[in-house]
Amino acid sequence: MEVTGQRGQGCTSWLAHLIARAQKDGETTAWLQIAPGELFPPDLAAAGIDVRALAVGLLPDLKAQLRAADILLRSGGFGIVVLDLACAQPSVAAGSETRAARRPGDKSLGRLQGLCQKHGATLVLLTQPELTVANLRTKSGVRRLESLGLFEIEAISREQAVTNRSPVESTQWSSMISLRLSLKRRPPQPQGECPLRAKACKDKRRGPGYRFENSWLAPEGVF
Amino acid sequence: MAHNPVLSYEYIDKYELVELACVIIPSLPLQIFAAKDPEVRARPAVIVEAERPQAEVLWTNRKARLIGILPGMRYGSALAVHGELRAGVISPAEVQGAVDALVKALHQESPRVEANTQEPGVFWLDMKGLSGIFGSMSRWAQGVRSHLQALGWESSVALGWQRMAVYAIARHFRGIRIATTRQQEQQLLGRVQFNSLGNAMGSLKGIQAALAHLGIETIADFLALQPDALRERHGAEALQVWRHLNGDIAESLRNVEELAPPSAFLDLEPPDDQADRLSFVARQLLVQLLRQVAIRNQAVAELLLELKLEHYHGIDSVDTNADTAQFSRVAQVLSERLQPAEPTLQEALLVDLLRLRIENIRLTAKVESVRLTLHTVAAQAWQLRLWQLSGRRDLQSATLALTRMRAAFGDKSIVYAELRSAHLPEASYCWQPLERMVAAQSSGPASPPLLVRRVHKVKLLQAHLRSEPDGRMLHDGQLGRSLRQWGPFRLTGGWWFREIRREYHMVEAEAGDLLWVYWDVVRRQWYQQGAVD
Numbered sequence: 001m002e003v004t005g006q007r008g009q010g011c012t013s014w015l016a017h018l019i020a021r022a023q024k025d026g027e028t029t030a031w032l033q034i035a036p037g038e039l040f041p042p043d044l045a046a047a048g049i050d051v052r053a054l055a056v057g058l059l060p061d062l063k064a065q066l067r068a069a070d071i072l073l074r075s076g077g078f079g080i081v082v083l084d085l086a087c088a089q090p091s092v093a094a095g096s097e098t099r100a101a102r103r104p105g106d107k108s109l110g111r112l113q114g115l116c117q118k119h120g121a122t123l124v125l126l127t128q129p130e131l132t133v134a135n136l137r138t139k140s141g142v143r144r145l146e147s148l149g150l151f152e153i154e155a156i157s158r159e160q161a162v163t164n165r166s167p168v169e170s171t172q173w174s175s176m177i178s179l180r181l182s183l184k185r186r187p188p189q190p191q192g193e194c195p196l197r198a199k200a201c202k203d204k205r206r207g208p209g210y211r212f213e214n215s216w217l218a219p220e221g222v223f
Numbered sequence: 224m225a226h227n228p229v230l231s232y233e234y235i236d237k238y239e240l241v242e243l244a245c246v247i248i249p250s251l252p253l254q255i256f257a258a259k260d261p262e263v264r265a266r267p268a269v270i271v272e273a274e275r276p277q278a279e280v281l282w283t284n285r286k287a288r289l290i291g292i293l294p295g296m297r298y299g300s301a302l303a304v305h306g307e308l309r310a311g312v313i314s315p316a317e318v319q320g321a322v323d324a325l326v327k328a329l330h331q332e333s334p335r336v337e338a339n340t341q342e343p344g345v346f347w348l349d350m351k352g353l354s355g356i357f358g359s360m361s362r363w364a365q366g367v368r369s370h371l372q373a374l375g376w377e378s379s380v381a382l383g384w385q386r387m388a389v390y391a392i393a394r395h396f397r398g399i400r401i402a403t404t405r406q407q408e409q410q411l412l413g414r415v416q417f418n419s420l421g422n423a424m425g426s427l428k429g430i431q432a433a434l435a436h437l438g439i440e441t442i443a444d445f446l447a448l449q450p451d452a453l454r455e456r457h458g459a460e461a462l463q464v465w466r467h468l469n470g471d472i473a474e475s476l477r478n479v480e481e482l483a484p485p486s487a488f489l490d491l492e493p494p495d496d497q498a499d500r501l502s503f504v505a506r507q508l509l510v511q512l513l514r515q516v517a518i519r520n521q522a523v524a525e526l527l528l529e530l531k532l533e534h535y536h537g538i539d540s541v542d543t544n545a546d547t548a549q550f551s552r553v554a555q556v557l558s559e560r561l562q563p564a565e566p567t568l569q570e571a572l573l574v575d576l577l578r579l580r581i582e583n584i585r586l587t588a589k590v591e592s593v594r595l596t597l598h599t600v601a602a603q604a605w606q607l608r609l610w611q612l613s614g615r616r617d618l619q620s621a622t623l624a625l626t627r628m629r630a631a632f633g634d635k636s637i638v639y640a641e642l643r644s645a646h647l648p649e650a651s652y653c654w655q656p657l658e659r660m661v662a663a664q665s666s667g668p669a670s671p672p673l674l675v676r677r678v679h680k681v682k683l684l685q686a687h688l689r690s691e692p693d694g695r696m697l698h699d700g701q702l703g704r705s706l707r708q709w710g711p712f713r714l715t716g717g718w719w720f721r722e723i724r725r726e727y728h729m730v731e732a733e734a735g736d737l738l739w740v741y742w743d744v745v746r747r748q749w750y751q752q753g754a755v756d
Contacts, residue, residue, distance in 0.1 A: 012756040023665035024663075024666065038679060042648070047669050048669045051652075058638060072624050217671045
């Protein structure tokens, strides 16, 4: 499953909601991010997550994230694993990469998919289209995308991505993704409510194209 | 012609025309149980979670309540109170089936019907334009009750204007209640006992218990509370209920449409008799139809595949029963029915069933067109879930995985957040090594859901320049100007060591981002702490 949206469009909030619901259902959950990470636990607790039961991985790079996801899913002890790629950094220093280091994701993601099916687990990829577009501008960025072997990149300029502020269809993940949601948040209303719209760009089980929208409450201070 | 008071101008001047009706089937699971076992009406009866002594009692009828059997008790304890207690288990599928049947029945009373998803048995009906058709509204309401009674359902009906007001009135007052003016609706609403509300606005158990301690019994008492204070003391959920009952939230009716079974067909040009190509066409139709089915939150219980033959020369089908074959001969259409083992939304499974059936049909003529019709039922909640419920995860295995993580990436690679009582955001939590995986004690997501913030490495924002247009240019102008801001929220501390004085603001940037920034009073600089995501 992939959740994608521009930074600030509510992806983290949506996933926090998902994790709280999974925890209520008795699932074990983990969030893998690159150290030092960007999660703000007081808000997660307010959103309904038992933060003591949320395993948070603080990892050095993307390759380690994928390896960690493999370890957690392989154990069969985790129901939901979130791979936070929204703040991911290039995995290897320029000039030091080998072919194996450049392409860790090809095998990893196929393996992760198999592990998910075996243990009835869900791997959620949190992505950010703008990041991929921005990464096009740097050699290391292109390398990272290639190394994952997951992105199909359209020719779209960074300026377009920033000014349009729309869910960019530039990150088409491979066929392994079964559900791809694109999120967009609307400005806060006077009472502090922020409508959040999710669109299913891909859904192998139900078919794509459906949308759902809910009112979310902005953090304290906005109302 | 009989005088019709509703259509007379005097009546319209005096009374406003109601816009909404709420029909409630009280204790729907108990009524379903009573339909299956008529003795339930005459004896103490309960609906239990499962047929085991430790199962929770979910619903009780009046006779059971009178002898002290209440929801929340264990089934074993209830049996100890009354040895001849009737007990039954009603599955969500049975409840959903009853709701579907009720929606169908209520569509005969109003063209637009909404079924509440949180409290089964609550329905809203659009009354706009019906006054002229039915004349008296009380006659209409009596007709609805009689109709439902004939189907075996006890009901209560309330007519008015506000969605939650008519819900509360119908829930509290049994029978028929019609508000003739908006003021009267408010008066009736004010008299409703707050404890009599159900889950249509979300779970109210905690709020009801807390307010009962404060002596707040009626909705009039509840609405007299200050909304800000209510939110502060009882949370955002309580405020949401207050706003619903106060009529601040105007939601339009979400009509449950009476829909024909999804069906699609394709003409083949030129006609074809190759099984693989016909399978491909059928798959194409199926994918198209499954989208419609999924949007309706339904699942496929049966597929009807109809192949229209080019020239009729008789039909021979391996699995076709006699009735179908006879029908096909007359209509020159070969009909095949396929039923999955249970209602499903799985495209791959249905495609496979279609392929297997088509491969086994011996066609005596080429097929001119293919029609596919899906017969659907309400999907089970688990079919729409993002993850499968696997029962209890093995926490021992999870703990072992944590050990492997530490071995691979270091002791601080897998952590949990420990919340601390501190003023500054960065001091309000710390990461602690996670040695052992524990079972979550979550009561579920916040309602309404909350947006959360992500913290970034604290970033100095550039100083405001006189040459800039109104508003601060954020992130080197990438996010545009700041449109609105909320604050300041002052935080101070560390005066005994290194004084910290910050004024926090939430800033809405032109690009839509909600940034979390602060003004450092000591350093006289703006910093960004994070952003809402």
